[in-house]
Amino acid sequence: MCGFFAPFLLWYYCRMKKLIIGNWKMYPVELKEARERFTQIKKTASVLRNVQTVICPPLVYAGDLKKMVAGHRVTLGAQNAWLEQEGAYTGEVSPSQIRSVGLTHVIIGHSERRVLGETDEMINKKILAGIKAGLVVVLCVGERERDKDGEYLRYVASQIKLALKNVQKKELSNMVIAYEPIWAIGKNALRAASSEDALEIAILIKKTLADMYNRDGSHVPILYGGSVNEKNTKDFLTASRIDGLLVGRASLDPFVFGEILRGAEKVK
Ligand code: PEP
Numbered sequence: 001m002c003g004f005f006a007p008f009l010l011w012y013y014c015r016m017k018k019l020i021i022g023n024w025k026m027y028p029v030e031l032k033e034a035r036e037r038f039t040q041i042k043k044t045a046s047v048l049r050n051v052q053t054v055i056c057p058p059l060v061y062a063g064d065l066k067k068m069v070a071g072h073r074v075t076l077g078a079q080n081a082w083l084e085q086e087g088a089y090t091g092e093v094s095p096s097q098i099r100s101v102g103l104t105h106v107i108i109g110h111s112e113r114r115v116l117g118e119t120d121e122m123i124n125k126k127i128l129a130g131i132k133a134g135l136v137v138v139l140c141v142g143e144r145e146r147d148k149d150g151e152y153l154r155y156v157a158s159q160i161k162l163a164l165k166n167v168q169k170k171e172l173s174n175m176v177i178a179y180e181p182i183w184a185i186g187k188n189a190l191r192a193a194s195s196e197d198a199l200e201i202a203i204l205i206k207k208t209l210a211d212m213y214n215r216d217g218s219h220v221p222i223l224y225g226g227s228v229n230e231k232n233t234k235d236f237l238t239a240s241r242i243d244g245l246l247v248g249r250a251s252l253d254p255f256v257f258g259e260i261l262r263g264a265e266k267v268k
Pocket residue numbers: 023180184185186187189225226227228246247248249250
């Protein structure tokens with residue numbers, strides 16, 4: 001009987017965990033600094049039972065930081081990947097290569113990459129390639145601005161539909177969707193979204209997934225990202241009913257990020 005329920009219990013236990021991803025972007029400038037920050041974050045994260053922490057450092061540091069990883073509570077991810085597994089693509093790194101050095105996650109469709117010319121079609125191909133390589137793909141969606149007529153809702157729904165074209169139901173277990181409104185991201189952010197803003201989009205994402213996949217879409221974890229800090233963590237994780245956070249600037253400060261992780265640990 002117990003054996004029969006074991007996979008379900010494991011799935012349920014993992015689902016209960018909050019997923020907190022740190023996107024380090026192109027910081028810090030030196031490996032030594034990256035090692036120091038990662039050491040401190042790892043110390044906090046590795047004792048938390050209810051939080052899965054993923055750090056996405058500049059890829060050039062990943063191999064080094066990977067040697068410092070022990071256990072499953074803290075893993076590493078990539079901030080981007082190419083849409084083929086190998087080939088003559090100077091300067092690109094493939095999902096299979098990322099997986100082969102032990103990274104678990106890849107962020108795809110971040111607004112800072114879309115602005116460099118990444119199209120919905122490329123994002124879709126990158127997602128399919130990431131899943132094929134065995135990575136958990138974190139798809140970023142979000143509007144540039146909000147309008148009174150609710151056009152932004154249609155925009156976010158269409159980003160999801162285009163990104164998930166040809167992604168099969170059974171592959172959804174490798175997907176995470178992060179709502180990152182562009183107006184709330186980075187040092188030029190107007191403000192963080194409110195927990196109501198995030199809740200509205202979490203519902204929209206669930207509805208869009210239900211339209212595409214029926215009930216199979218309901219297990220895809222939803223994250224919020226944009227000016228997350230130690231003060232608003234609890235609000236997002238409770239009032240917005242989301243499964244985790246994608247953290248930019250604050251993930252580079254081990255003390256602040258540690259507070260975010262500890263805050264997430266306390267949320268039931
Ligand atoms: C991001 O760029 O993914 C992000 C969420 O940034 P920040 O937390 O700095 O707003």
